[in-house]
Amino acid sequence: MDISVVNALPYEDFVSIFGNVVEKCPLITAAVWTRRPFTSLNALEAAINEFIDALPESGKEGILRCHPDLAGKHLHSGALTRESQEEQTRVGMDALSSAEASQMARLNAEYKGRFGFPFVICARMNDKVTILRELSERCRNERAAERARGIAEVKKICRLRLQGLTLSDATNKL
Amino acid sequence: MDISVVNALPYEDFVSIFGNVVEKCPLITAAVWTRRPFTSLNALEAAINEFIDALPESGKEGILRCHPDLAGKHLHSGALTRESQEEQTRVGMDALSSAEASQMARLNAEYKGRFGFPFVICARMNDKVTILRELSERCRNERAAERARGIAEVKKICRLRLQGLTLSDATNKL
Known part of the structure; x- marks a missing residue:
């Protein structure tokens, strides 16, 4: 799947496909959809990691x-x-x-x-x-x-x- | 269920019971477990609301x-x-x-x-x-x-x- 295909996905399809890349946390995937378009798969991964890092410690424990x-x-x-x-x-x-x-x-x-x-x-x-x-x-x-x-x-x-x-x-x- | 019962729940039971109070967002429930004990059901609700309010706008959209x-x-x-x-x-x-x-x-x-x-x-x-x-x-x-x-x-x-x-x-x- 090319990144241009990823960027063109409506949020429902994006969450349906990538919603469990962080186990049982579709919120995270759904949040980073806001940041599209992504320049690469690495950029999508980086957006997820940044979202996680910005959570309070309780959120990381969550x-x-x-x-x-x-x-x-x-x-x-x-x-x-x-x-x-x-x-x-x-x-x-x-x-x-x-x-x-x-x-x-x-x-x-x-x-x-x-x-x-x-x-x-x-x-x-x-x-x-x-x-x-x-x-x-x-x-x-x-x-x-x-x-x-x-x-x-x-x-x-x-x-x-x-x-x-x-x-x-x-x-x-x- | 008395709040003392809620406070005594291991995180797995707490998330199993309350994990969908915010639709498909068990992360939030799992995060606020860190803040127990709660003085009341209202305090548990307030902890959830505070967690949501502290999220970035992308997280709220998520x-x-x-x-x-x-x-x-x-x-x-x-x-x-x-x-x-x-x-x-x-x-x-x-x-x-x-x-x-x-x-x-x-x-x-x-x-x-x-x-x-x-x-x-x-x-x-x-x-x-x-x-x-x-x-x-x-x-x-x-x-x-x-x-x-x-x-x-x-x-x-x-x-x-x-x-x-x-x-x-x-x-x-x-």
Whole structure:
């Protein structure tokens, strides 16, 4: 999908296609439509990142809280968004050993209890082993550092979702 | 539901219950969880309103763009959120005469073409006649005035949804 096609989309189609590049936050996609035309896909990504960065800290935590747990109950009940389901399955979160699943559940609970938001990591840039190690290590961070780290991961996820949608010519979905 | 029950909810339950008090914007609900404990339902509502007011103008437009058209295609295809479906049906948007439906479609298109966001009105505080009249009149407003008016309507909708959820003791849904 060429950027000129993106720029020509009515807001309803734009939000329909790109509304979940930040998980369950179509508000963000819908907001940046105001800033079109974009000179490139990178410019669209930059507009999203700038919108996120301008939110108050509570808003950044709100973004993180819209994310599901990795290998959590929603993966097994099929209640994830299509994007999350694909990303978690690709990295093997649906096929953990019993010991890995227990460790993941325990660390997810510890992380959420400590920070009040879930552990967010770009699954497609990691594997099962690095995800478990990162989760374990990041549980020991300070809250502000971890909020910033989570948002940095949100941006990586957003970039890959944007690339996937534009490469696959998602206008076919309309 | 007593406010003490609301304050004791983990963020996942809080977002699960209140995530759609602003249509398709769970980010907002998830963000204000940071500000608990709330002294009352009014304090929770005030926190939501303050979060909305602090957004840039593009963010307010983003909220409006997350709303469906009144009597639009999603009402007829069953693709509305449960809350929107109830609110639109209660005011008779699913049972317009052919002439009313044509007028609504024409004015919705005119409104969106002019402003780049949809016409938002608190359906439960209006009837079919006042909705059509308001839509016709508001098409002639300036963009900034109409953005502010739309957000004022979003807050009315939010208030009624919050009241409905707390009166019905939505913790039973968990």
